[in-house]
Amino acid sequence: MEEQLGDKEANKRLSQAVYATCVGGNDYSYFVHNYPNATQLEQDEFVKNLVGNLTDFVKVISIKFLINSSVCLYK
Secondary structure, eight states: OHHHHOHHHHHHHHHTOOOOOOOOHHHHHHHHHHOTTOOHHHHHHHHHHHHHHHHHHHHHHHHHHHHHTTOOSOO
């Protein structure tokens, strides 16, 4: 995008974009299918990591949005 539009226009469009992230059943069924003998603790840890990764992703996108849109959090 930067190559086609230049840095300024690419950043402008990205700062105005809507981001969507979906976590579907296949994310969970992957683990169940590949690790059928997993203990409850292992299953819980997998879900915790999956949710943690998604949360980290959303935080990064949110921070980039705030920086690119010049929103001030503190007065």
